Amino acid sequence: MKSVNCCTSPTLRVPLKVLWRRALPTGSSIGLAALILQSALPVQAAWRAPVRARHGMVASTNRIASQVGVDILKRGGNAVDAAVAVAFALAVTYPAAGNLGGGGFMMIRRADGQAVAIDYREIAPAKASRTMYIGADGKLIEGEGSSTVGYRAAGVPGTVAGMDLALRKYGSGKLKWADVIEPARKLARNGFTVSHGLQRSLRNNRDLLGRYSESRRIFLRNGKLWKEGEILRQSELAATLARLQKNGPREFYQGQTARLIADDMKAHNGLMSLDDLKNYRAKERVPVRGTYRGHTVLSMPPPSSGGVALIEMLNILEGYDMKVLHPFSAARYHRMLEAMRRAFADRAEWMADPDFVKVPTSGLIQKSYAARWREGISLEQAARSADIKAGTPVGAEAMQTTHFSLVDAAGNAVSNTYTLNGGFGSGVTARGTGVLFNNEMDDFTSQPGTPNRYGLIQSERNAVAPRKRPLSAMTPTFVLRSDGKLWFAVGSPGGPTIINTLLQIITNVVDYDMDLQAAIDAPRVHHQWLPDEIAHEPLGLSKETQSTLIAMGHTFAKTARVIGDAHGVMIDPATGMRLGAADARNEGAAVGY
Numbered sequence: 336m337k338s339v340n341c342c343t344s345p346t347l348r349v350p351l352k353v354l355w356r357r358a359l360p361t362g363s364s365i366g367l368a369a370l371i372l373q374s375a376l377p378v379q380a381a382w383r384a385p386v387r388a389r390h391g392m393v394a395s396t397n398r399i400a401s402q403v404g405v406d407i408l409k410r411g412g413n414a415v416d417a418a419v420a421v422a423f424a425l426a427v428t429y430p431a432a433g434n435l436g437g438g439g440f441m442m443i444r445r446a447d448g449q450a451v452a453i454d455y456r457e458i459a460p461a462k463a464s465r466t467m468y469i470g471a472d473g474k475l476i477e478g479e480g481s482s483t484v485g486y487r488a489a490g491v492p493g494t495v496a497g498m499d500l501a502l503r504k505y506g507s508g509k510l511k512w513a514d515v516i517e518p519a520r521k522l523a524r525n526g527f528t529v530s531h532g533l534q535r536s537l538r539n540n541r542d543l544l545g546r547y548s549e550s551r552r553i554f555l556r557n558g559k560l561w562k563e564g565e566i567l568r569q570s571e572l573a574a575t576l577a578r579l580q581k582n583g584p585r586e587f588y589q590g591q592t593a594r595l596i597a598d599d600m601k602a603h604n605g606l607m608s609l610d611d612l613k614n615y616r617a618k619e620r621v622p623v624r625g626t627y628r629g630h631t632v633l634s635m636p637p638p639s640s641g642g643v644a645l646i647e648m649l650n651i652l653e654g655y656d657m658k659v660l661h662p663f664s665a666a667r668y669h670r671m672l673e674a675m676r677r678a679f680a681d682r683a684e685w686m687a688d689p690d691f692v693k694v695p696t697s698g699l700i701q702k703s704y705a706a707r708w709r710e711g712i713s714l715e716q717a718a719r720s721a722d723i724k725a726g727t728p729v730g731a732e733a734m735q736t737t738h739f740s741l742v743d744a745a746g747n748a749v750s751n752t753y754t755l756n757g758g759f760g761s762g763v764t765a766r767g768t769g770v771l772f773n774n775e776m777d778d779f780t781s782q783p784g785t786p787n788r789y790g791l792i793q794s795e796r797n798a799v800a801p802r803k804r805p806l807s808a809m810t811p812t813f814v815l816r817s818d819g820k821l822w823f824a825v826g827s828p829g830g831p832t833i834i835n836t837l838l839q840i841i842t843n844v845v846d847y848d849m850d851l852q853a854a855i856d857a858p859r860v861h862h863q864w865l866p867d868e869i870a871h872e873p874l875g876l877s878k879e880t881q882s883t884l885i886a887m888g889h890t891f892a893k894t895a896r897v898i899g900d901a902h903g904v905m906i907d908p909a910t911g912m913r914l915g916a917a918d919a920r921n922e923g924a925a926v927g928y
């Protein structure tokens with residue numbers, strides 16, 4: 336366990352004052368340089384401890400789903416069995432992002448050290464084309480027919496195929512497909528208690544859900560909005576889950592469910608056909624691997640940009656002595672922001688589906704490439720994003736996604752992020768299935784130079800093409816200890832902010848000795864190259880830190896917003912205890928046994 340210091344936050348081994356003193360240049364007058372280092376009023380004085388358990392731990396955004404995972408572990412299931420059950424449960428209890436009609440990435444690390452990335456990202460339907468979201472006036476289509484709303488916004492879902500692949504190859508074999516679906520089916524049939532968060536998110540999304548009759552009926556009760564404490568039952572979804580149990584994953588891609596989906600798509604001018612569903616395949620990929628101060632980082636490779644950009648930023652930061660900087664100081668933020676700006680410029684230029692374009696992954700994650708970026712970083716002055724162009728590597732809020740992390744008694748671990756993209760995706764529930772559809776097509780470059788819903792500018796490489804996967808930022812990750820053993824699993828939703836959330840959590844742990852809960856709860860910032868501004872959280876940065884960064888040339892977004900909803904599990908190396916850490920920003924819960 337980390338040592339507890341008497342006079343400061345229990346999670347920081349070094350008293351804040353000492354960090355400050357170390358950070359001050361000796362004998363300096365208070366010029367900008369000194370101010371940059373000093374301006375670090377701690378914004379969080381109290382910290383929560385992680386949840387502790389001896390055997391297994393599940394951390395997700397929803398307590399019911401976390402409990403489903405723990406129940407599977409207690410029945411002898413391994414981390415993958417439990418992860419699949421959690422994913423199905425979230426599809427019922429967290430409909431904004433938990434899904435059957437979306438896709439995602441599951442990182443698995445077995446206790447024997449074997450690591451694999453399961454890519455169950457959605458793909459574009461065969462009839463999709465690069466200009467499909469551009470209207471006759473040359474502008475991006477809005478509303479129905481756009482990449483964000485309605486039937487044409489949906490990519491072919493990968494979740495059911497991904498869960499099947501994970502369970503078949505990496506499950507314990509003790510629990511069958513039908514067993515891991517059963518808790519979800521029961522929750523859909525018998526209902527569960529609507530939480531404050533669910534009430535709020537349904538209300539916030541009533542315009543989107545109200546456009547489509549099935550979504551309106553199920554999620555808005557035809558206008559009589561669901562209230563906290565009521566029981567939400569989803570009978571069509573329960574029936575779909577029962578058919579999946581009986582007929583296996585083929586049911587979703589070739590069975591009655593597939594026919595219901597294809598019919599509904601056809602009736603509403605959608606592009607997704609029965610053939611598209613039949614041809615969907617989840618894929619195994621090799622995790623992208625980097626190191627940060629001796630710790631191995633295993634993360635999601637393309638078609639996620641997350642792992643590559645995360646490692647690129649960690650490589651840039653490794654060249655600085657970060658430990659001497661206060662964790663909430665302008666000096667630390669400045670170095671991180673400059674790293675973010677550059678990695679996101681590379682993301683925009685280079686990254687896309689590796690099955691369609693060549694992505695220079697190995698060049699982007701080289702330490703020497705990061706060193707070249709570092710040469711151009713001033714420690715006193717912010718760069719302008721307009722002056723930053725992608726490098727040449729060798730080889731070269733109505734939003735929701737959700738992440739959960741698990742570790743079982745044997746030390747197998749899962750780090751899974753999946754999504755419908757926007758909260759409740761495209762808003763469409765396919766008639767007769769209870770399945771909400773994603774709007775993942777918006778992660779493609781609909782029109783080069785025009786930002787997508789996350790304000791991201793992306794390149795031609797990520798243009799829409801039949802059966803292509805849109806570029807993602809989802810970054811399910813493992814960090815290993817220097818002896819090669821698993822240290823923690825973590826990930827987050829948040830579109831492009833995901834990558835920077837991971838950067839901050841990992842460096843909070845490695846550079847500042849925070850435990851995982853403190854590292855997750857600490858305030859976050861985000862910079863994505865363009866727009867050239869810092870996204871920041873309410874009460875996140877002190878006024879002094881902000882003023883110092885502004886004096887250095889940084890620009891802050893006008894309004895603050897909450898960034899991410901990260902959930903992780905750490906193994907305490909001294910005792911082997913599982914330490915669960917759910918983000919305070921939502922309704923998450925870590926449950927162990």
Ligand code: DON
Binds near residue numbers: 734735755806828833
């Ligand atoms: O794959 C991606 O990068 C996005 N579709 C993720 C969306 C997301 O995280 C929304 N969450 N809050």
